Amino acid sequence: MKTINEHIKQNSFVHVYLLYGKEQQAVRIYRNRLLKALLGTDSLEELKQNMNFSLFVGTPFDVPAVIEMASSYPFFAEKRVILIENSKAFSAENKALADCIRNLPETTYIIFTEEEISSKKGLFEAIKEVGYASEMNEQPQGFIEGWIIKELSQSGKRISRTALDTLLNRTGMDMMRIKNEMDKLIAYKGEDTDIKVDDVLALVSENPQDQVFKMVDAMSEKKVDLAMQFYSDLLELKVAPQKILSLIERQMRILYQVKDLRSKGFSTNAIADSVKGIKYANKFVNQASKFSMKEITDCMNDCVDLNLKSRTGALTDRMAVELIIVKYSQRSSTK
Secondary structure, eight states: OHHHHHHHHHTOOOSEEEEESSOHHHHHHHHHHHHHHHHSOOOHHHHTTOTTEEEEESSSOOHHHHHHHHTSOOSSSSOEEEEEESOOGGGSOOHHHHHHHHTOOTTEEEEEEESOOSOOSTHHHHHHHHSEEEEOOSOOHHHHHHHHHHHHHHTTOEEOHHHHHHHHHHHTTOHHHHHHHHHHHHHHHTTOOEEOHHHHHHHOOOOHHHHHHHHHHHHHTTOHHHHHHHHHHHHHTTOOHHHHHHHHHHHHHHHHHHHHHHHTTOOHHHHHHHSTTOSOHHHHHHHHHTSOHHHHHHHHHHHHHHHHHHHTTSSOHHHHHHHHHHHTTSOOSOO
16 A cells, blocks of 8 residues: 555556455545546546546456457547456456556556455456555554544544544444444534544444453453343344354454463563554453463363354354353353
8 A cells, every 4th residue: 555655646657456355445545546646536426527537347347348448548638547346357367358457558547446356366467467456454543543534624523532542442443334433423513523532432332342352351350240241232232142252252362362472471562563453452461361271262162162053053142152151250260
């Protein structure tokens, strides 16, 4: 992504871009930045009126039409831009299109956006040779914070530092969810400019992952009633029991890494740098200290086993989660 920003800054572009990954909001952001830099606007409605812009969306993917368009020179302009979205063009090698990409006119620019790339041969290899491919998954917090502030500013809104922290604590780094919550906050505030902590608390429900952290914390302190209350809250948030079980397993895997690194003498800051998926390492270190390594590994194994049993109908999803909560809320003398 730094590469794309550098291309835009220097006004020097490769002729083919591929933007893909789970973080589709980031894909759209960088798609729009490229469109604006190449054609002066990122509005698809405006671009559809531009005879030097072509849009291909979804399947079936008309490869001959793209090749014909890509090989044509722009009409009284310096650039022809082709945007190809969710075409599943990378499910096959697409040799003809790959050959076309390797021999594009200097005036043609192609942008592919995909959620998933099922094959990294043929067409993908051609793009890597002559263009630029960027996989966009979870974005750095600094990027997301800057994006939030800019989006809100464009809607005439400001957000305080504490409100921004509260928003991210509740949404996590899922940009699609953040965008939905921002839209709700903007509509809720109406003519009022400032978004405050109370606004976020009133409108944005807690991230299930954070709720699971609190539930596991109650389990670590052997407070079964409190753990069951957090479990009940998750059900009210419409989080499926099987999803809760998966989140407990994920939490235990993180605790395993944290406890292992702590036993090897790693500092809290070093643990934060080493373990993916933790925002506040000191909280994870504290939680891990309340479980023995055996409890953590046993819980991970039980989550996998009970998940399988719930899928095969040997017990219900809810019963699987409740068994985990009760079992690991019992006191153990070994840490």
